[in-house]
Amino acid sequence: MAEIEKYNYKKILMKNLCFVFLALIFFSCKEQKDFSQKEYVFNKNTATENDLNKLFSDVDYIPLESTNETLIGFNPQLYVSSSKIYIYDHQYNKRVLVFNREGGFERFIGNVGGGPGEYTMAKNFVVNEPDDEVIINASPTGTLYHYGLDGTFRNIESLKVSISAFTLADKNKYWIYTGRNTLSGPDRLLLYKGNQKEKGFLPFDSERSPADSECFGNSPIRTFQESFYENIYHIKGDSLRLMYKLNFGKLQVPQNVLDGTDEDFGNFIKQNPYIAVFRYLENNHFIYAGLIEYDGKELKALYHWVIDKRNDKDAIIKMEPENTYFMGLQYPLQLTENDELVFLMNSPFFNEINKKGNGVFYKENFSRKVYENPILTTCKLTIIE
Helix, strand or coil, X not given: CHHHHHHHHHHHHHHHHHHHHHHHHHHHHHHHHXXXXXXXXXXXXXXXXXXXXXXXXXXXXXXXXXXXXXXXXXXXXXXXXXXXXXXXXXXXXXXXXXXXXXXXXXXXXXXXXXXXXXXXXXXXXXXXXXXXXXXXXXXXXXXXEEEECCCCEXXXXXXXXXXCEEEECXXXXXXXXXXXXXXXXXXXXXXXXXXXXXXXXXXXXXXXXXCCCCCECCCCCCEECCCCCCEEEEEECCEEEEEXXXXXXXXXXXXXXXXXXXXXXXXXXXXXXXXXXXXXXXXXXXXXXXEEEECCCCEEEEEEEEEECCCCEEEEEEECHHHCHHHHHCCCXXXXXXXXXXXEECCCXXXXXXXXXXXXXXXXXXXXXXXXXXXXXXXXXXXXX
8 A cells, every 4th residue: 555655756746847847848839938038120222311301300400508718519429308308518518518408508517637536537437327326437447436416526436347238237237248359358348346347248259359349229128239239238226138139141241250350350340241230229119220331442332220129120221431420430429218319519500401402411511620519419209101
């Protein structure tokens, strides 16, 4: 009788184990299916030339107050909150300028110098709204300067790691992009807490130098994307998830080139045609990608590629080579949760383009010296059939 009970116990145990095993397989497969990345294929043959009205509507302009002390140079960094406009000026002020949403100047944050709360150089910044602070990356060796939103200096934080770009993770944590820099170890994307590395991502075996300072998307869905790579990652708290692949076909930079040396990479881009992503933004409805195309000798075109995630429709606008500064290389962009693309521009571009034509407008615009501040421009992102 005891043997029968023992046999039945083993049978029940094996049956339960089999059930658990099958359940694990089922949920594993389901999880793998749910987490598989989606691919978007870029087809430049469908591009429309210079017709920006196919992508944007409801254009609005906010002129930023201009004085000798508040002039903003080329290639600034932008962050727009619900009530303020924050701009880091690399050229003149080398500090963060704060404007209200009507364009009125309010204050500076940070300063170059040798005193308390002052730095000798700065690269980029983030606005930490939950803690009412601005954090300035003031050294390539990982020194972060913390200021209140009123400009008051708070403290210095030394992470002791090369920072090409950074963004906030959870409280007291940072996502840090070191670039392809072997001095920082085998990982080019790090998760830091305090001054300690918690996790390393995207390991590589390469001798290439640091690259992207625009790898973290300035948009409601926080993203990470390296210019010459096809992978798009979503950042949520401490997690990194591969979401999409952008397929450029024969114009994709090969993986072996990306994993090579600076010399390998330099030789390839000087001799071969390719497309690279220089701006990537995403919210719940849209993906915006600013692309550049080289033909192996010179810059050939800039593309604005917009994808509506709700129906997978896309639209591509091709701009002439002399227009490639427009929302591509030199102007900061932000995508809001209200489907507005926000950027800085030196004059209302739609009317000027319509009056003078693309070539004339951009040559006039970018040959002049800066004597007034750019205009904050907002466009409703859409795809008009």
